Amino acid sequence: MVKIGNIELGDFPLLLAPMEDVSDPPFRAVCKENGADLMYTEFISSEGLIRNAHKSVQKLDIYDYERPIGIQIFGDKIESMRQAAEIAEGANPEIVDINYGCPVKKVACKGAGAGILLDLPKMQQMTDEIVKQVSLPVTVKTRLGWDDSTIQIVEVAKRLQDVGIQALSIHGRTRQQMYKGEADWTMIREVKNHPDIHIPIFGNGDIDSPQKALEYKNTYGVDGIMIGRASIGYPWIFNEIKHFMNTGETLAPPSLTERVAVAKKHLSFSLEWKGERQGIFEMRRHYTNYFRGFRDFKPYRTKLVESQNPQEIFDLLDEISVVFDGVNALV
Template sequence: MVKIGNIELGDFPLLLAPMEDVSDPPFRAVCKENGADLMYTEFISSEGLIRNAAKSVQKLDIYDYERPIGIQIFGDKIDSMREAAAIAEEADPEIIDINYGCPVKKVACKGAGAGILLDLPKMQEMTAEIVKQVNKPVTVKTRLGWDDSTIKIQEVAKRLQDVGIQALSIHGRTRKQMYKGVANWDYIAEVKNDPSIHIPIFGNGDIDSPEKALEYKNKYGVDGIMIGRAAIGYPWIFNEIKHYIATGEKLAAPDLAERVAIAKKHLAFSIEWKGEKKGIFEMRRHYTNYFKGIYNFKPYRTRLVEGNSYQEVLDTLDEVNEVLAADLA
């Protein structure tokens, strides 16, 4: 049984990665329904939180059916991060997570996210202050290093464990790689197999199928897997991986009716949480993935991303279900 603090996550938990502009409550809802064991919010700016910025505060919204859930914060100032952690704890998540992995320029080049991997003493001090500040378990998501010449992930893991984090998720790329190339899980395995490391280690990067999940579970020995991009528009991946690990058999891919039903559910929650205009607009990024590989979907995608009313989008989804299902029959 893998545990973070007193939170039991099962024998091999599957985590939904915190993804900016993706891992919001509507998306988390469909991932939870389809087997995610632990989810994290989008990353939240510590400066935004302590200044009560509306966008940052809204990201604190969590719902009981999502539990267990972690709120992830990022920033480059220790005092701000400590204060933001206290604010996040008031939202009553199960976990406070620290982002030491974001590679985007406006974050990393200011010393936050993956940028802090260039200053390990500061990273350790910041983490220690956050652990002391909150009563919830603190976890960290990070990368291997800034670039190939600065990979010190074993040292990072030991420093963070020493100051009290209770789990570590490692993306198997450097900051310089961004999301290109192949994630190197050998470094993740070195951390997991280090006898001095006793906290759960979760691997992240390139897991996009049940077969790969089982292969990496067996090959690298991690305590669980964090899934990011592969879940966008395909929340079924969590249950598919669980079924394959348990039985060695692949679940049938969702049929068109299932895809439409989940897209509708996602859309409805998106509108409920964000309002109709913004909810419809921000849902547009998901349709290509929900209907990936479906024959003759392209004209419907155009209509879905141009639709401006809830009813218009629903009508298009109903037509997708009726017309394309007939084409596929």
């Protein structure tokens, strides 16, 4: 049984990665229904929280059906991060998570996210302050290093564990790689197998099928897997991985009826939570994957991403359920 603090997550938990403009409550809802064991919010700016900025505060919204859930914060100032952790704890999640992995220039080049991997003493001090500030378990998501010449992930893991984090998720790329190339899980295995490391280690990067999930579980020995991009528009991946691991059998892909129903549910919640304009806009990245593999779908995808009218989009989804009825998706 994998545990973070007193939170039991099962024998091999599947985690939904914190993804900006993706891992919001509407998306988390459909992922939870389809097998995600632990989810994190989008990353939240510590400066935004302490200034009570609307966009940052809204990201604190969590719902009972999502539990257990972690709120992830990022920033480059120790005192701001300490205060943000206190605010995050007040939103009553199960976990406070620290982002030491974001590679985006405006974050990392200011010393936040993956940028802190260039200053391990500061990383350790910041983490120590956050762990002392909150009573909840603190976890961290990070990368292998800033670039190939600065990989110190074993040292990072030891320092973070020493100050009290209770789980570590590692994306198997450096900041310099961004999302290019292949994730290197050998370094994740090195952390997991190190005799001084006893906290759960979760691997992240390139898991896009049940077969790969099982292969990486067996090859690298991690305690669980965090899934990011492969879940966008395809929340079924969590249950598909679990079924394959338990039975060795591949689940049939979701039917057209299931795809339309989940897309409509996701859209409804998105409109409710973010408002019409933003709700429509942020759904657009999901449609391709919701209907991936259906031949001649491109004209409908174009209409879905161009429409700015909620009812028109719902009507399009109803039309898709009729036009593509009986067509098997080639996923």
